[in-house]
Amino acid sequence: MSIGWPMSWFDEPRLGSVRAAGTAAPARAFGGARSDVPMSQLTTFQVGGPARLLLEPLDPESAAETVRRVRQRGLPVRVLGNGSNLLVSDAGVEGAVIFTDRMRRCIQDEDRIRAWAGTHLVGLVNYAAKVGLSGVEGLIGIPAQVGGAVRMNAGGRWGEIFDVLESVTVCDLETGEVRTLTRSECQPTYRNSNLGNVMVLECVLRLKPGDRKAIAEATKEHLLEKNAVQPVTEPSAGCIFKNPKPDSAGKVIESCGLKGTRIGGIEVSPKHANYFVNVGGGTCDDALRLIELVRDRVRRERGIELQLEVQLW
Ligand SMILES: Cc1cc2nc3c(=O)[nH]c(=O)nc-3n(C[C@H](O)[C@H](O)[C@H](O)COP(=O)(O)OP(=O)(O)OC[C@H]3O[C@@H](n4cnc5c(N)ncnc54)[C@H](O)[C@@H]3O)c2cc1C
Numbered sequence: 474m475s476i477g478w479p480m481s482w483f484d485e486p487r488l489g490s491v492r493a494a495g496t497a498a499p500a501r502a503f504g505g506a507r508s509d510v511p512m513s514q515l516t517t518f519q520v521g522g523p524a525r526l527l528l529e530p531l532d533p534e535s536a537a538e539t540v541r542r543v544r545q546r547g548l549p550v551r552v553l554g555n556g557s558n559l560l561v562s563d564a565g566v567e568g569a570v571i572f573t574d575r576m577r578r579c580i581q582d583e584d585r586i587r588a589w590a591g592t593h594l595v596g597l598v599n600y601a602a603k604v605g606l607s608g609v610e611g612l613i614g615i616p617a618q619v620g621g622a623v624r625m626n627a628g629g630r631w632g633e634i635f636d637v638l639e640s641v642t643v644c645d646l647e648t649g650e651v652r653t654l655t656r657s658e659c660q661p662t663y664r665n666s667n668l669g670n671v672m673v674l675e676c677v678l679r680l681k682p683g684d685r686k687a688i689a690e691a692t693k694e695h696l697l698e699k700n701a702v703q704p705v706t707e708p709s710a711g712c713i714f715k716n717p718k719p720d721s722a723g724k725v726i727e728s729c730g731l732k733g734t735r736i737g738g739i740e741v742s743p744k745h746a747n748y749f750v751n752v753g754g755g756t757c758d759d760a761l762r763l764i765e766l767v768r769d770r771v772r773r774e775r776g777i778e779l780q781l782e783v784q785l786w
Pocket residue numbers: 517551552553554555556557558559573590614615616617618619620621622623624625626627628629671672673674703704705709710711712784
């Protein structure tokens with residue numbers, strides 16, 4: 474499929490007037506553009522057709538410039554992080570996908586860490602431990618990038634990323650405007666930042682100085698706990714449904730006898746019923762049909778209406 478303009482437009486070595494802070498020198502090169510990239514290769518569920526145009530900025534400034542250029546051309550735009558909470562259509566994704574994977578950086582300033590959107594949580598947690606800052610240990614084992622984790626307000630039994638977030642810098646996906654919001658200007662809820670139609674460019678986390686050894690031990694404990702109960706080695710999209718509090722979606726689905734139920738290549742995990750795993754060749758269509766089957770059974774047997782946590786593209 475033709476994307477309507479030369480790919481070289483996105484391959485310019487520099488985007489617009491982006492400059493490294495405080496210097497006259499050009500900023501880092503733009504990461505580049507690719508066309509027709511299978512989303513099954515970029516999502517942990519290993520499902521999804523091609524992204525027509527995949528753009529990979531290298532830093533927050535060039536990411537914002539990329540948004541503006543895409544919007545000037547009237548293309549729809551989506552943002553992709555680690556692809557760990559996504560179920561992508563077998564038909565693929567029209568428009569542009571901005572992939573943050575190459576925007577990785579953590580910068581410490583006393584008890585704060587500024588993290589770019591593409592920083593993987595494992596890198597952030599390890600960095601915080603190295604500089605002796607505590608507060609993000611519970612994020613270990615969540616396969617996510619900082620931008621996706623903020624967008625989804627990722628968390629677990631220990632809390633959520635917004636618990637330690639001081640500010641977040643976003644780019645409006647309609648206007649390209651960049652603004653920084655303090656924590657008190659945000660209204661995050663369970664697995665939703667409620668930030669609207671924006672790209673998270675970077676955030677500042679406020680942590681507490683701590684003993685490096687104790688931080689490392691707490692991190693290890695969180696990881697062991699998580700690995701014991703979740704199918705972390707199989708292709709999945711994390712939790713399919715939000716927990717219908719005070720119940721857990723996994724327990725509710727399990728109580729309906731649905732563990733191991735399979736449609737095509739997608740199965741309700743025998744280890745944790747709120748995870749669907751791709752046992753080989755699973756499609757988005759298989760997953761959608763399994764979602765409907767599970768919802769229907771839970772509605773009939775338990776009177777509970779399960780809401781999706783996984784994001785549908
Ligand atoms: C094995 C496994 C275990 C998991 N465990 C947990 C857990 O314990 N706790 C938990 O909360 N989640 C968990 N998840 C789900 C997933 O890791 C989180 O939802 C995570 O926050 C998704 O981040 P991501 O970078 O992969 O985002 P993606 O999956 O790439 O995207 C998810 C959504 O965020 C948007 N997005 C991504 N990056 C940005 C950005 N920079 N700006 C704006 N929007 C953006 C996307 O457009 C999409 O709507 C798990 C998933 C798996 C596969």
